[in-house]
Amino acid sequence: MSAACDADVLCQQVLDLTGIQWLASSSYVLFIKPLRVIGIIVIAMLIRWLLHRAIDRLAQSTSRASMPALLKPLKEKVSVTAEEGQFIPERRRQRAEAIGSVLRSFVSALVFTIAGLLVLGEFGFNLAPLLASAGIVGVAIGFGAQSLVKDLIAGLFMLLEDQYGVGDTVDVGEATGVVESVGLRITTVRDARGVLWYIRNGEIVRVGNKSQGWAMVVIDIPIGFVNAEEAVSVMRTAAEAVAAEPEHQTEFLEKPDVVGVEQLTVDGAVIRTIAKTTADAQPVLQGVLRRALTDALDAAGISERIAASRLGPRSAIPPSWLVAPENSSSSMKDERPGGAP
Known part of the structure; x- marks a missing residue:
């Protein structure tokens, strides 16, 4: 009976203890394989828990001023000052949660897939045909869902590069408007008329973000x-008063500047004023600066002179239809019969 177990130590021990041949010959299947399968599952769950814990800690660390390098954008666009670093915007938290969710799903799928293949191998399945079939199915799904894969990859890179976020x-x-939600496949944007646009990330070719970093106020005022020099001096004083x-x-990142004559037209010169501001305050400061500049020109009496300068040169030039053409008298004289005056 001991020869039936050959060199199997476990079989020999079970045979010696029980004296049952079938139990001894099946000892590996009854005792070792279940333990190996349970061990694979336990180790897979432990690895998954550790990886999820690490991902959660990375995502939660965005509530502090120091952000982990993994969750930073691939290209930093704006240098964050100490005061700005104390306030972490809502978009960064949502972005970190989205990246964490993607990483957790990817880790879970990868770990459990490997664990499932190991378990099937323990039960004697030939994994080579299974892997080949899975590859063929994956290629077929990839061809059939090209747009879906394209959207997911574009959404992932959009999150990693921090191209835009909720509220931008x-x-x-x-579509032009405010971003209401950001996902791996769909981005929703509500425009100025209240229409909610659902945009696939893979179809977005270019994005203009008007809320990221800083903005520039550019105001052109014609002065006739x-x-x-007088108009520039008055406008510069008014712009500096608004910034003070x-x-x-706190909304002006740099001192506003009246750069001078931007262009010359038939109506006179055009003076340009620029100011570097925060992105959120740019629309408001545009109106405030424009009103302050026009009020300053009115108070200095320049607006009246602007209107007079526009009307003066035009009124001095008679319309073309009132100007008699050269040699008109001679031409009229020639047209009369006999050349009589």
């Missing part, structure tokens, strides 16, 4: 034919 004002081509106001002082 973006221009994605046909008045003295440009307490409610707008």
